[in-house]
Amino acid sequence: MIINSNSVADHNQKRESRHRKKLDHLSAVLTEEGHAVQPLLKKIQAFQVAIPSWALGTGGTRFGRFAGGGEPRRLEEKMEDVGLLHALNRSSGAISLHIPWDLPPDPIKIRFLANSFGLQFDAVNSNTFQDQADQELSYKFGSLAHTDARVRQQAIAHHAEVIRLGVELGSKSLTVWLADGSCFPGQQHFRRAFERTLASLREVYGCLPADWRMFVEYKPYEPNFYSTVVGDWGSSLLLCQKLGEQAYSLVDLGHHLPNTNVEQIVSRLMMEGKLGGFHFNDSKYGDDDLTVGSVRPYQLFLVFNELVDGLSPDSARDEKAKPPQLAWMIDASHNVKDPLEDLLQSVEAIKIAYAQALLVDRKALEAAQETNDAARAQEILQHAFRTDVRPLLAETRLRAGAALDPLGFYREDRVRETLIKERGTKTVTTGL
Ligand code: PSV
Ligand code: MN
Numbered sequence: 001m002i003i004n005s006n007s008v009a010d011h012n013q014k015r016e017s018r019h020r021k022k023l024d025h026l027s028a029v030l031t032e033e034g035h036a037v038q039p040l041l042k043k044i045q046a047f048q049v050a051i052p053s054w055a056l057g058t059g060g061t062r063f064g065r066f067a068g069g070g071e072p073r074r075l076e077e078k079m080e081d082v083g084l085l086h087a088l089n090r091s092s093g094a095i096s097l098h099i100p101w102d103l104p105p106d107p108i109k110i111r112f113l114a115n116s117f118g119l120q121f122d123a124v125n126s127n128t129f130q131d132q133a134d135q136e137l138s139y140k141f142g143s144l145a146h147t148d149a150r151v152r153q154q155a156i157a158h159h160a161e162v163i164r165l166g167v168e169l170g171s172k173s174l175t176v177w178l179a180d181g182s183c184f185p186g187q188q189h190f191r192r193a194f195e196r197t198l199a200s201l202r203e204v205y206g207c208l209p210a211d212w213r214m215f216v217e218y219k220p221y222e223p224n225f226y227s228t229v230v231g232d233w234g235s236s237l238l239l240c241q242k243l244g245e246q247a248y249s250l251v252d253l254g255h256h257l258p259n260t261n262v263e264q265i266v267s268r269l270m271m272e273g274k275l276g277g278f279h280f281n282d283s284k285y286g287d288d289d290l291t292v293g294s295v296r297p298y299q300l301f302l303v304f305n306e307l308v309d310g311l312s313p314d315s316a317r318d319e320k321a322k323p324p325q326l327a328w329m330i331d332a333s334h335n336v337k338d339p340l341e342d343l344l345q346s347v348e349a350i351k352i353a354y355a356q357a358l359l360v361d362r363k364a365l366e367a368a369q370e371t372n373d374a375a376r377a378q379e380i381l382q383h384a385f386r387t388d389v390r391p392l393l394a395e396t397r398l399r400a401g402a403a404l405d406p407l408g409f410y411r412e413d414r415v416r417e418t419l420i421k422e423r424g425t426k427t428v429t430t431g432l
Helices: 005-032 037-046 075-089 107-116 149-169 190-206 233-243 262-271 297-311 339-358 362-370 374-385 390-400 406-412 415-423
Strands: 094-098 120-125 173-177 213-217 247-252 275-280 327-330
Touching: 005 037, 005 390, 005 406, 037 339, 037 390, 075 094, 075 107, 075 339, 075 406, 075 415, 107 120, 107 149, 120 149, 120 327, 149 173, 149 190, 173 190, 173 275, 190 213, 190 233, 213 233, 213 275, 233 247, 233 262, 247 262, 262 275, 262 297, 297 339, 297 374, 327 339, 339 374, 339 390, 339 406, 362 374, 406 415
Parallel strands: 094 120, 120 173, 173 213, 213 247, 247 275, 275 327
Antiparallel strands: none
């Protein structure tokens, strides 16, 4: 299915006068507060969030999965879905593949198809947390950390293959998330498991092309419940520092124990020039993989507050503090919502938090911090957080030819119904 640009134009025309009123009001207020609106709009428009191929179908829990209809059955249809999202918001111009769930049948054709939807390939993801049907050795007791060198070699070879495919697609980074760990005290020797992981990762690192980056994701528990080899940002940072300058830590917002101060982790990793990117999602308990901003939008804003602070040239007190281009990606699972609606909401929430963080009066905040004025610091942050920036986002969409109200358009245009007609009601996407 392709979104008809005339229908988008009709949709926008019906809403434009209301939108203008809201934008004019907000622009006047922001200008009075000393913000330059056009540069703000430019920054918001340029912000793109990659969509993971595995979030396009209905996810599930270990108790069950309740699929909706019209879900993408293969890679080409997943790309078509990301193309739909991008046509509606012009902010989702990249897809991240998981190998072997998304083995490209013909990389040249797949690249051509991506081009036709205006999409790029974001990080490629390896998978050594499951056994595949044709796999010789099992990952039941780990992969890159396994006690058996043959299993480690198999996992290293898999990573080399993922990089090779990524090169063919034009991807520029590899994300490694390892399920390796233990379920019981005493099951695994912590130091030896870490050392084996480092040695294996060094071999994978050696396969990276010079212009690639490796992202090392951490997670405190699940599927292993007692210990995880790369369980926290400290372990990830340690590995990345030992691996070299192409290795960076990746922060998945759901991969922290309850009440962890994620924004402080973000600041520390940026300080060391080792923050590589994000997997955005929201949660109440842990790796819930809920819609971004649905449970804790203030935390999301605080994360962006650190990002904007760290990315601004003024705050870079030395060269090391300037991180390279960060990778922004959603990593969510949709159990009860239509995945495409959920993703539209997530992208919007991310961009709202970014836009609000751009409004923080950094000089005033620094002054409040230096004088230990906690009340003033809170007022400054919450003033930005409570500003309704949605007209700015809508304006960037209007200018880019996207929909003023992407979710509204999605429903009016009956996109899901069309996908069901094209693909059927009982479809299962690869990898879920
Ligand atoms: C693990 O929970 C994770 O966050 C990793 O990023 C995986 O690649 C992804 O989910 C999909 O299973
Ligand atoms: Mn993740």
